[in-house]
Amino acid sequence: MNTRLLRAAVSGSAVVLLAAACGPGSTAQKAGTESNFSTAQVTTAPGTGKLTDLAWSGDYRAPYSEDPVKTADYPEETVLGNVCEPLIRVAADYSMHPGVAASWSQPDPKHVVLQLDPRARFSDGRPVTAEDVVYSLTRNLDPAVASNYADAYNDVDTVTATGPAQVTVALTKPDYIFVRNLGTLGAAVVEKAFAVKAGAGFGNAGTGVVCTGPYTVQSFDGTNQMVLKRNPDYWDPGHAGKADTVTFKFLADPSALANALSSGSLQGAFDLQTSTIAQLSKAAAGKLYIGGAGSTTQNVDLAVSSLTGGLADARTRQALSMAIDRAGIAKAIYAGAADPLYAVAGPGFWLHDPAASTYRAAYDQLSKAPDLAAATKLVQQAGAAGKQITLAYAAGTPSQAQLAQVLQQTGRAIGLDIKITGLPDQQYGSLFTDPKARAAYDGFLTINYLEFPEAATMYASFATASGVQNFNGYANPAVQAALDAAQATDDPAARAAQVLKAQAVLGQDLPWIPIVQPRALLFQSKAVTGAPLTFSYLDNSWVTAVGAP
Amino acid sequence: MGRLLLRRLGGLATTLLLSSLVIFGSLYLAPGSPENVLFGSRMPAAAARAAARHRLHLDQPLPVRYWDWLTGVLHGDLGTSMVTGQPVADRIGAGLGTTLLLVLLTMLLVVVVGPALGLAAALLPGRVDAVVSSLTSVSVTVPPFVASTLLISVFAVRLGWFPASGLGDGLGGEIGGLVLPACAMAVLSCGFLGRVTRNAVREQVEREHVQTALVRGLPRLVVLRSHVLRNALAPIVTAVGLLTAGTFASTLVVESAFAVPGIGQLTIQSVAQKDFPVVQAVALLLVGAFVLCNAASDLVQAVVDPRLRETGSTS
Numbered sequence: 001m002n003t004r005l006l007r008a009a010v011s012g013s014a015v016v017l018l019a020a021a022c023g024p025g026s027t028a029q030k031a032g033t034e035s036n037f038s039t040a041q042v043t044t045a046p047g048t049g050k051l052t053d054l055a056w057s058g059d060y061r062a063p064y065s066e067d068p069v070k071t072a073d074y075p076e077e078t079v080l081g082n083v084c085e086p087l088i089r090v091a092a093d094y095s096m097h098p099g100v101a102a103s104w105s106q107p108d109p110k111h112v113v114l115q116l117d118p119r120a121r122f123s124d125g126r127p128v129t130a131e132d133v134v135y136s137l138t139r140n141l142d143p144a145v146a147s148n149y150a151d152a153y154n155d156v157d158t159v160t161a162t163g164p165a166q167v168t169v170a171l172t173k174p175d176y177i178f179v180r181n182l183g184t185l186g187a188a189v190v191e192k193a194f195a196v197k198a199g200a201g202f203g204n205a206g207t208g209v210v211c212t213g214p215y216t217v218q219s220f221d222g223t224n225q226m227v228l229k230r231n232p233d234y235w236d237p238g239h240a241g242k243a244d245t246v247t248f249k250f251l252a253d254p255s256a257l258a259n260a261l262s263s264g265s266l267q268g269a270f271d272l273q274t275s276t277i278a279q280l281s282k283a284a285a286g287k288l289y290i291g292g293a294g295s296t297t298q299n300v301d302l303a304v305s306s307l308t309g310g311l312a313d314a315r316t317r318q319a320l321s322m323a324i325d326r327a328g329i330a331k332a333i334y335a336g337a338a339d340p341l342y343a344v345a346g347p348g349f350w351l352h353d354p355a356a357s358t359y360r361a362a363y364d365q366l367s368k369a370p371d372l373a374a375a376t377k378l379v380q381q382a383g384a385a386g387k388q389i390t391l392a393y394a395a396g397t398p399s400q401a402q403l404a405q406v407l408q409q410t411g412r413a414i415g416l417d418i419k420i421t422g423l424p425d426q427q428y429g430s431l432f433t434d435p436k437a438r439a440a441y442d443g444f445l446t447i448n449y450l451e452f453p454e455a456a457t458m459y460a461s462f463a464t465a466s467g468v469q470n471f472n473g474y475a476n477p478a479v480q481a482a483l484d485a486a487q488a489t490d491d492p493a494a495r496a497a498q499v500l501k502a503q504a505v506l507g508q509d510l511p512w513i514p515i516v517q518p519r520a521l522l523f524q525s526k527a528v529t530g531a532p533l534t535f536s537y538l539d540n541s542w543v544t545a546v547g548a549p
Numbered sequence: 550m551g552r553l554l555l556r557r558l559g560g561l562a563t564t565l566l567l568s569s570l571v572i573f574g575s576l577y578l579a580p581g582s583p584e585n586v587l588f589g590s591r592m593p594a595a596a597a598r599a600a601a602r603h604r605l606h607l608d609q610p611l612p613v614r615y616w617d618w619l620t621g622v623l624h625g626d627l628g629t630s631m632v633t634g635q636p637v638a639d640r641i642g643a644g645l646g647t648t649l650l651l652v653l654l655t656m657l658l659v660v661v662v663g664p665a666l667g668l669a670a671a672l673l674p675g676r677v678d679a680v681v682s683s684l685t686s687v688s689v690t691v692p693p694f695v696a697s698t699l700l701i702s703v704f705a706v707r708l709g710w711f712p713a714s715g716l717g718d719g720l721g722g723e724i725g726g727l728v729l730p731a732c733a734m735a736v737l738s739c740g741f742l743g744r745v746t747r748n749a750v751r752e753q754v755e756r757e758h759v760q761t762a763l764v765r766g767l768p769r770l771v772v773l774r775s776h777v778l779r780n781a782l783a784p785i786v787t788a789v790g791l792l793t794a795g796t797f798a799s800t801l802v803v804e805s806a807f808a809v810p811g812i813g814q815l816t817i818q819s820v821a822q823k824d825f826p827v828v829q830a831v832a833l834l835l836v837g838a839f840v841l842c843n844a845a846s847d848l849v850q851a852v853v854d855p856r857l858r859e860t861g862s863t864s
Contacts, residue, residue, distance in 0.1 A: 061818060064632050071589035143594035150591065200604055204634030222633040223818065224810035229683060249715070249808070252817070256808040259701055261712035422573040425821060428579040433585070433592040
C-alpha cells in the first residue's frame with residue numbers, strides 16, 4: 001500500500017500555527033532544485049484575461065468543513081479564503097489592505113478599532129453589519145465552536161459594536177500583532193443569522209456557509225472535488241474573480257498530482273512535495289517555481305515534549321542541535337528544496353520585514369557547521385551518555401521517517417541512545433492535542449507554518465505560558481518578557497530587538513530544535529497566471545489574482 | 550435452481566450481517582475517535598468534546614450504536630458522515646458509478662484477453678504456447694500499482710493517448726479516462742486467467758473422450774465447443790468470479806494513482822478518520838461485491854453443469 005495515501009488527516013497544531021504533517025516525498029532527486037525566482041518576487045505575472053474555469057489543487061485531502069474556523073490546515077486554508085474573506089486582505093508581500101474592514105487603527109495598545117466598508121455584502125445580498133463581525137470574531141472565543149484559530153484570541157477581552165459600522169476589539173494586554181490575525185480565516189466574516197439557524201450543521205457540505213468572498217460554493221462532493229462559482233453580485237468589483245468557476249481537486253498521491261499538472265488537467269498547485277520536482281521541472285504544460293531560502297514560513301523542528309526525560313538537560317539538547325547535519329538533511333532528504341534552519345523563526349519570518357537586516361545579522365551568527373567532538377563532550381558533561389531518548393514521527397510521511405533515522409544516527413555518533421517510533425497519522429496528530437499521547441515521548445518531529453511572517457508569534461506559540469504548542473511546559477521569564485514586549489511595540493526595529501533577545505535564549509534552552517526550512521514549491525500552467533509565490537495565499541481570496549495571461 | 554438462488558441470497562445476508570458486525574467492532578476498538586478530526590489541531594474544551602460526541606452518538610455503548618445503524622440501514626438510511634455531515638449515500642453515490650464502470654471495463658478486458666491467450670496457448674502447442682506462457686508468467690507478477698506507473702509514463706505522458714489524471718466530460722470522456730486504470734488492473738488478471746484457461750483446456754483436450762471424438766472424425770470446432778470448452782468452463786468461471794471481487798479491492802490503489810474520482814479515496818480517508826457510517830457502507834459494498842461475484846460464478850456454473858443443479862451443492 002502506498003503510504004502517501006494515508007497522509008495525515010491531522011492538522012498538526014493550531015492557532016494559526018499548524019504542524020501539518022505534510023512531508024515532502026521520499027525520492028531524492030538531485031536535479032532541478034536550484035531556486036528559480038528571487039525572494040523579492042512575490043507573485044507570478046499578473047493575470048488579466050477572463051477564464052471560464054480554473055482547475056487548481058486543493059492540497060492533499062478535501063476540507064472537512066466549509067466553516068472557516070473549524071480546521072486550520074492546508075486544504076481549508078487554500079480554498080476557503082476565496083469564499084469566506086477575512087476582514088483584512090493580505091497581499092502577496094504580506095502587506096495588509098482594506099477588505100470588509102475599510103480601515104483599522106489602534107488608538108492605544110489595547111484597542112483595535114475597525115471601520116467596516118458600507119458596501120460589504122454577503123453572498124445572499126444582505127449587508128454586513130457590525131453585529132455580524134462581532135459574532136464572527138467572537139466565535140473564536142466560544143469553546144463550543146472550538147475554533148482552530150482560538151489561540152490568536154488569547155489576549156482578546158471583548159469584541160463590541162461601537163457604531164453601526166464600527167467594531168472595537170479590546171485586548172487584555174498591549175498587542176500590536178493581533179491585527180495580523182484579522183487577515184486570517186479566524187477573522188472571516190460569516191452571516192450571523194444564517195450561522196445561528198444552521199447550528200451544528202454550519203459549514204457541512206449540505207448546509208454550506210454564507211460569507212462575503214468573491215466566490216461561493218457551487219458543489220462539493222466531500223471527497224474529490226469542490227467547485228466554486230464567481231459571485232456575480234460581489235460587493236467589491238475591484239476585487240472580483242477572473243475565472244467563472246474554480247475547480248479544486250484533492251489528490252492524496254503526489255505522483256498523481258504531478259501527472260495531473262504536467263498533463264494540464266490541473267492548472268496549478270501550491271505546497272508541492274519534493275518527489276514531484278523531477279517530473280514537474282520538465283513539464284511543458286507550465287512552470288515549477290522553486291523558491292529560495294525563506295520563501296515560506298514552514299519550519300521543520302524537533303519539538304521537545306518533555307523537559308523531564310532524556311532531553312531534560314539543556315546541554316543534551318544543545319549537543320543534539322550542535323551535531324545535526326542540517327545542510328546534509330536539506331540536500332539528501334529534501335532533494336535540495338530546503339535550507340538549513342538555525343532558529344525556529346528563520347528567514348521566512350523576516351525576509352520582508354523592515355528590520356530584516358537586524359534579523360539577518362543575528363541569524364548569520366547562529367549558522368554553524370556540525371561539531372561532533374564538542375557535542376560528544378557536552379553529552380558527557382550532562383551525564384546523558386547511554387541514556388535513552390524516545391522520539392516520535394509521522395510514519396506516513398516519508399521525509400519524517402528519514403529525518404528520524406538521521407537523528408538517531410546523529411545521536412549515536414555523540415553517545416546518545418535515541419529510540420525512534422513511527423506513529424500512524426491519527427495517533428501522530430493526537431501528540432499535538434493530548435498530553436497523555438505525548439507522555440511516552442521526549443520529543444517529536446513537526447512541520448510548522450504560520451500564515452503571516454511574524455517571528456514573535458512563532459516563538460510565542462511554543463515558548464510562552466499561553467503558547468498552544470508549548471508542549472513541555474517551558475517557562476523562562478526572560479523569554480516571556482521579551483515576547484510580551486515584542487507584541488507591545490509597533491516599531492519594527494524595537495520589536496526585532498525583543499524577538500532577538502528571546503531568540504538568543506531559546507537558542508540555548510532549545511525547547512524546540514530547528515532543523516530545516518522547506519522552500520516554496522508551486523506549479524502554474526502556461527494557460528493562467530497571477531498566483532502568489534509566497535505563503536500569502538493561505539486564508540486569502542488569492543484566486544481573484546489568477547487569470548489568462 | 551430456485552433453491553440454490555435462495556440459499557445464496559441467505560448466505561449473502563448472513564455474510565453482510567457478520568462482516569458489518571466485525572467491521573463496526575474493529576473500528577470501535579482501533580485507537581482514535583472521529584471527533585478528533587472535527588476539532589483539528591485544537592484540544593477542545595471538555596464540554597465541547599462531550600457535546601460533539603453526543604451529537605455523533607459516540608457516547609452510547611457499542612451495541613446501541615450498532616443497533617441504531619442496523620435499523621437505519623434496514624430502513625434504507627445509510628446514515629450521515631461524521632466528518633462532513635453529508636448523507637453517506639451522497640458521498641458514496643458521487644463516486645460509485647465511476648468505480649463500477651472501472652470494474653466493468655477491467656473485467657471486459659480480462660474475460661476477452663485472458664481466455665483468448667489461454668486458448669491460443671492450449672490449442673497451439675510449441676512456439677505460440679511458449680510465447681504466451683512467458684507473457685502470462687511476466688504479467689502475473691505485475692501488480693496494478695506498478696502497471697499504473699508504467700502505463701502513465703508511456704501512454705499518457707509520452708504518447709499522450711489517454712489522460713494521465715482524472716476523467717474527461719461525458720460518458721465518452723469518462724471511459725477514455727478509465728482505459729488506462731482498467732488496463733493497469735487487467736494486466737495481472739489477464740495473465741492469471743490466461744494460465745487458468747490454458748491448463749483447463751489442455752486437460753480437457755487430452756481426455757479420452759475428446760481424443761475419441763477427434764479420431765472418429767467429428768469436426769474440430771464441434772469437439773472444441775461441446776466437449777472441451779464446456780468442461781473447461783468451470784475453473785475459468787470460478788477464476789473470473791474471484792478476479793472480479795479482487796478488482797473491487799484493487800480500485801483503491803489504481804484510483805488514487807490515476808486520480809480517478811471513484812470511491813477509493815473516500816474509503817481510505819474514512820477509515821483513517823474513523824467515519825463509522827461511511828466505512829460501514831463502503832466496506833459492506835466491497836463485501837457485497839465479493840459475495841455477489843462468487844454467487845454469480847456459482848450460478849453460471851450451475852447453468853453450465855447440470856450435475857451441480859441436481860445435487861444443489863455448490864461448494
